[in-house]
Amino acid sequence: MENFESEVSSLDDETTCLVNSVNSVSKKDEPSFSDDDRIDTRSELKFETVVENEGEKAKRKQIETALSSECTPLLTWKSLAISRFGLVSDDLRFTAWPLLLEVDPSTDEKNPSLQELSDHPEYNQVILDVNRSLKRFPPGIPYERRVALQDQLTVLILRVIIKYPHLRYYQGYHDVAITFLLVVGEAAAFRIMEKLSTENLRECMEPTMEKTDYRLNYIYALLYNVDRDLHDFMDKAGVGTMFALPWYLTWFGHSLNQYKDVVRLYDYFLATPPLMPLYVATALVIFRRDEIFAEGCDMASIHCLLSKIPDNLDFETILIDAMRYYEKYPPEKLEKLVRKRVEKEAKERKKNEQMARNRMNRQKSLWVRFHNCIPGWLHMTRRSRLGLVFATATVVIGYLYYIKYGIEMQHVPFGRLKNSKSSGE
Known part of the structure; x- marks a missing residue:
């Protein structure tokens, strides 16, 4: 555990030279986790109250002792969080999580209102995801409290991505944010999400999902x-x-x-x-x-x-x-x-894509192959179709006119036709 700090820094310095081009898509194109984009299809999160066993009670005493000291080192907090039973209970996590991340939960910043954030391009997507996460809130809480938590969650998420415009919201980010909001409250949750978004979750918040x-x-x-x-x-x-x-x-x-x-x-x-x-x-x-x-x-x-x-x-x-x-x-x-x-x-x-193209080429009909060989200017566009209809109509009308009047004119002697013209003059 002593080498965690060096490991974290070395991981941050890693560069990835190869990426999967299939997922070279924007965050807007990535699939959502829900089977239905309108509702949360997951089962309800179970907030069961569990009586602490003897091991958890002993761990609680260790944590309370660490909390009572003003000079408990970070490695001690990491050891307590990693070892069996973790930090035991949310009443202990409320204080221990900010200490574990070395963030100051106190803040004098004024939280913006939802109205002030509504112009952000991610606003609508965040609202949709927050509304889909109702089953991740504790059951039985009053309606007003639930609505207040939803608003706090939306503001929390948007505050982070507004403060760090190079970060992109992704579907699932709200699942992380809601956990910290429920445990440590709005102010500390913002500090925690701010740090995690610029460190642990940084790669997940890039414009594409490549990394x-x-x-x-x-x-x-x-x-x-x-x-x-x-x-x-x-x-x-x-x-x-x-x-x-x-x-x-x-x-x-x-x-x-x-x-x-x-x-x-x-x-x-x-x-x-x-x-x-x-x-x-x-x-x-x-x-x-x-x-x-x-x-x-x-x-x-x-x-x-x-x-x-x-x-x-x-x-x-x-x-x-x-x-x-x-x-x-x-x-x-x-x-x-x-x-x-x-x-x-x-x-x-790449091989499968080429095989698919070859298979499609073999399945093309003779007409399709012939059509692909026709120069572009001969393709039947809407304009050329209208031109063809007009030309066809002209030929048909001309032919009908010839049938009706042209044949009669063929039986009139040329001299008579000439004389008729002269008399007309």
């Missing part, structure tokens, strides 16, 4: 080192990394149904390097390896299985495994495998 997509490949690089059989099985099935996208973007806040699991993971992520969610994702996949193998080598079945995280998983074991993986295979040791995988996928994608 995010690149990072997700660390899951397979780590699987290759830790569980080769599982890696080969998932790779052969073509599962890909999309199942882990909401995990990484929201620190699992979008995918978990138990509130206690969400805040426990947030304890852990606040105290560990920025890429630790990927190690937890890998540890979670390995933890469920038997279920994955039982699905058979089928992409859709495995993706569906992994997309739904069951309740009451043993996250303490998963977090211990993730830390062990990080210590043995830090990101810099995985980078070569990640680049190799990205290069391989880029070549396969």
Whole structure:
């Protein structure tokens, strides 16, 4: 744990030379996590009150002792957040989370109103996402309190992206923000989201999802080192990394149904390097390896299985495994495998695209091939079609006129026609 600070700085200095061009899209084009863009299709987040066990009670005393001291070092807070049971309860997190991130929760800044923020280009999307997140608020709270929280969440998000205009809002960001809003309140939540957005979540808030997509490949690089059989099985099935996208973007806040699991993971992520969610994702996949193998080598079945995280998983074991993986295979040791995988996928994608084009060419009819050979000026545009209709009508009218009058004129002697002309003169 003593080397976390150096690890974080080294991760910030990393450069990614290869990216997946499939996801070279703007934030507006990225898929949402919800199956329905109008409502939140997730199950309701369960805010169950759990009686603390003996281990949690002992951990609470340690945290209260650290809080009573004015000189508790940062490494102590990190150790408390990482170790079993984390920071135990929200009443302790209220004070410990700002200390863990070394942010000052007090502020004399005036919060802007929703009306003042309504002209921001991201305003409508943020409103839509906040309205879809009703099930992530505690159940049974008064309507007025819920509406107030929704307004606070919207303001919180927009304040960050207005203060840092190079950052782009992404769908799922609100899942992170709502957790901090519920635990530490509006002022401290802004300070925390401000720091996370410029550090841990910085790559996720770029204009494109290229770096995010690149990072997700660390899951397979780590699987290759830790569980080769599982890696080969998932790779052969073509599962890909999309199942882990909401995990990484929201620190699992979008995918978990138990509130206690969400805040426990947030304890852990606040105290560990920025890429630790990927190690937890890998540890979670390995933890469920038997279920994955039982699905058979089928992409859709495995993706569906992994997309739904069951309740009451043993996250303490998963977090211990993730830390062990990080210590043995830090990101810099995985980078070569990640680049190799990205290069391989880029070549396969290019090959498949060429095969698809060739197949389409073979399936084209003779008329289509002939049509492609016609110069552009001969193509039947709307203007040329109108011209053709007009020309055809002219020919038809001329022909009819000839039938009616031209034949009669053929039977009139030329001399008679000439005399008639002379007499007319």
